[in-house]
Amino acid sequence: xxxxxxxxxxxxxxxxxxxxxxxxGREAHAGDLxxxxxxxxxxxxxxxxxxxxTVDPASRNNPAPEQNCANCALIxxxxxxxxxxxSIFPGKxxxxxxxxxxxxPKA
Numbered sequence: 001x002x003x004x005x006x007x008x009x010x011x012x013x014x015x016x017x018x019x020x021x022x023x024x025g026r027e028a029h030a031g032d033l034x035x036x037x038x039x040x041x042x043x044x045x046x047x048x049x050x051x052x053x054t055v056d057p058a059s060r061n062n063p064a065p066e067q068n069c070a071n072c073a074l075i076x077x078x079x080x081x082x083x084x085x086x087s088i089f090p091g092k093x094x095x096x097x098x099x100x101x102x103x104x105p106k107a
Contacts, residue, residue, distance in 0.1 A: 008061055011046075011102045035083055036092040043100070046088060052099035064105060070096035073104040 036043050038050060049055060052068035060067060069075050069086065075094070077084035083093040088102055 005061075033083075033085060033091060033093040036086075036089045036094050040089075040092075042089060046100040046102055048089075048094070048098060048100040050095040050098045052097060055099050060103070061101060062103060062105065064103075067099055067103045068096065069094045069098045069100075069103075071106060073106045074102065 036048065038044070038048060040048075042048075047055075052066075055067075057063070069084070070079070072086075074087045075084050075096070076086065077093075082096055084096055086092070086094045088094075088100060094100075
């Protein structure tokens with residue numbers, strides 16, 4: 001039996017589906033993308049915030065000492081950029097200092 005909760009499985013499945021929809025061969029550049037807002041319906045559903053330090057660590061699905069978009073496996077773009085593309089929010093850039101409930105550690 002899988003140890004992944006159903007909600008987490010559905011979130012990860014949505015991420016995988018979004019990755020399939022993105023056109024291959026086209027590289028997203030954060031400078032070209034609008035920034036995701038915390039009021040965006042998808043951002044609200046994923047509990048996205050621009051500042052990971054405002055998130056209570058006890059409310060996180062995956063315990064880790066430091067969680068932010070910059071150290072998430074789903075972020076794309078260049079390390080060090082303040083805003084970068086994310087596979088959770090196709091066509092939008094997220095704050096590297098941000099966080100959402102689908103955060104996954106880099107391998």
